[in-house]
Amino acid sequence: MEETRPGFGQRLRDNWLELLLLLIFVAALVWIATTARGVWQSVAAVPTETPTALPTATAVQPAGTQPDQPLIQPVRDTFDGQQAARLAANLVDAGPRVVGSDGHTEAVGLLIDELRRNAWGLQQQAFTVDEAQHTNIIARSGSGDIVVIATHYDTSPVSDLDPDEANRATPSPGANDGASGPAVLLELARSLDKGQLNGQVWLAFLDGRYAPTAPDGAVQIADSGANALAEALPETVKAVIWVDLAGGQDQRFTIVPNGDPQVAADLWAVAEQLGYARWFVQEAGATADSSVQVFSDHGQAATAIADPDYTYLRTTSDTPDKLSSGSLEQVGRVLEVYLEQQ
Template sequence: MKKKIVAYISLLIMTMIVMTACGGTKKSAKDEDEMVAMGPAFSADSAYAFCAKQCEFGPRTMNSEAHDQCAAWIVAQFQNYGMAVTEQRAVLKGFDGTPLRANNIIASYRPEQTDRILLCAHWDSRPWADNDPDEANHTKPVMAANDGASGVAVMLEIARLIHTAQDTLASFGIDFVCFDAEDWGTDGQNDSWALGAQYWAAQQKVQKEGGNYRYGILLDMVGGQGARFYRELFSRQYAPKVVNRVWKAAEVAGFGSFFPQQDGGMITDDHGPVNEVAGIPCIDIIPYYPDCVESSFGPTWHTVHDDMEHIDPTTLKAVGQTLVQVLYSEK
């Protein structure tokens, strides 16, 4: 994915921003302190296989055959797990004027339910490995095992679990949204990223005004080796209660070490238009590598090394089991 322009500030300044924007955040004893481990076991092996399958198509860059083939596979997988699937197609304009044949894939669990939760991730690949240490690779596409496939893989495994377990999630429905055209952006143009999410959010505002979603959770680069998921600051600004709930769920699920109670940065990502345009409180689960020389998003970000060799099943498990905990502890 692109991991958009990052504004990592000092911890003191970040804390002041959050306190100013949110008035501080308070934990809910009912929603958080009383949480106990719930839900089926998330299979890291299954999620890993879903990730690998997407990569078998090759880089899923916009307007490519691999992109179209992978889209058909994602649709079929969600349908196999009993989801009602809608393909939201649109021709969007890239920052360079390129027409992009975008396809947001929306898979709905219990579509008849008006009270819903949004899980989302982008599924396209960046067409240029422009952060690769070897300049000769800068015009090559990124495989996007982590920055693309990992988030979709976690969502597919959760859909499979819900379908297989047949446990009761009767009080709400779930929309799994795979955003397209996220990674066709350029530095200095924040609105050139997340084109698919921008389109989805605009349509959502017209159709539903965002009022039927309790909240949303965006998954971005959730399978990398050594990943730790610090609290993203736009998430804390727009949806502090959701941040608190998810980070507490990670602790209850046994993966608190992957979700430090520390702040990361402000990231331009798909959750931006979901919050600002659709009006849905949405957070971003995205890694932060504070000591990584290559990138604060990790050493493989926007390089040709974003491949399956650098995907860690344990990271997928940590994120996936945390989301299971969140969903199955909902009332």
């Protein structure tokens, strides 16, 4: 006899308890996956502090900036006066940079290394004066008409202006007189936006500002490096700007009387727009600059940013502690903006 299989309804009635338990189990799983998960997280999670936002950086204006005057902003990195001061100190640490000395040799290496690090094209101009080998270092970037920013890196072989007579036969450390100018140019090599230049820029580190010997303690300002460069410059030179004694703490720049008035006017206009009119004074100075005269004599439009009234000039006290990073920054910013926006 064939066995009759129970229908669906019969099976449901016979197994109602198992089905109920299954439904309860599924409901429990759904609850755990939703509501209970949130409850567990609120109870068991380790509380974490909300990160505190960093304070908004406040722009620090260079020394001498007048806040109520708008600043021209260079396109790329801004010239860093503190970095320039460090570069000047590094040069001084090499020792007096008298032609033929160990300090001079070390300084040449330092300048070349820094310029290569910032990817400038380099040329060394060797020349001899009284059997002493000299080296000008010229860094180049851009194309077209040339603006030369020139300085000297050598130092006086004696400290003939030192108030202590016992120190006068000692070479001057040359922090402001021989290191401040190169420091400004080296920092320009880092901060200038080469893609923004409207022409060529040459950064010229010149040797032989001073004759390497001082018979009877008499310093001779030879300007032999300036002469060597001026003789080699092409006709496409638009301007030559001599930078010297650029980092004094109480600096005051007047317009050299033997320079090109238009080049000076352009530079001093930038200084005024940057808020530096107190330090870049719109008046003719009393002292002609011998290096500017060299370039002028070769038909080149030249001027100078230099403070001839620096207290520690050619003394043993011309040391890095006499430099002001703010002063270096003022000079660097003026040149940076002039070169990028001329």
